[in-house]
Amino acid sequence: MPIPETLERFIALVEADAHAEAVEAFYAPDAAVHENQSPPRIGRDTAIAREHAIHAKARAMRSHCVRPALVQGDHVAIRWVFEFEWLDGTATRMEEVAWQRWEGERLVAETFFYDPAQRTPR
Numbered sequence: 001m002p003i004p005e006t007l008e009r010f011i012a013l014v015e016a017d018a019h020a021e022a023v024e025a026f027y028a029p030d031a032a033v034h035e036n037q038s039p040p041r042i043g044r045d046t047a048i049a050r051e052h053a054i055h056a057k058a059r060a061m062r063s064h065c066v067r068p069a070l071v072q073g074d075h076v077a078i079r080w081v082f083e084f085e086w087l088d089g090t091a092t093r094m095e096e097v098a099w100q101r102w103e104g105e106r107l108v109a110e111t112f113f114y115d116p117a118q119r120t121p122r
Contacts, residue, residue, distance in 0.1 A: 001074050002102045010107075011065045011078065019063070020051040028106040035112050060085040066095075076100040090121030 002010070006026070013022035023044060032040040033047050041047060055061065066079040077099055084092040096114035100107050 001071070002076065002105055002107075004071075006105050007069060007071065007076065011069060014063050014080070015065060017055075017061050017063055019055070020048045023047045023051055026105070026107050028103065028108045031107055032109045033112075034110070036114065036116065057086060058084050059087050074102050076102060084121075086121055088121075092119065092121045094118040 010022055010026045013019075013025065027044040027047055029044050030042065031044050031047060032042050033050075034040045041050065062083040064081045066081060069079075070077040077097060079097050080095070082092075082094045082096070084094075086092065094114055095118065096112050099111045099113065101109040
């Protein structure tokens with residue numbers, strides 16, 4: 001279970017739009033990341049590469065944790081709102097819930113739950 005200060009540092013990095021840095025600092029090397037019911041992406045390096053790829057397509061990104069983050073033992077639930085301004089001038093607003101499992105101070109599994117229709121830029 002992450003201590004409260006660890007979880008706050010994680011959330012602060014994401015809210016600072018330092019997503020890759022948050023993954024590097026807090027994910028376990030073999031972490032598994034799922035989006036809805038898709039197959040998992042395995043490994044911290046894979047997750048970091050994905051974050052860099054998303055940021056490369058965006059002119060701007062804003063991330064906001066809708067409080068409170070919920071902690072029960074090794075499980076954490078965080079409600080996020082992400083706003084993207086893409087290089088092509090379109091925008092996307094996504095709201096999702098991240099369901100996380102931590103082992104000590106490392107995130108080992110995460111599933112994002114969201115409506116895929118939100119991914120369509122407007």
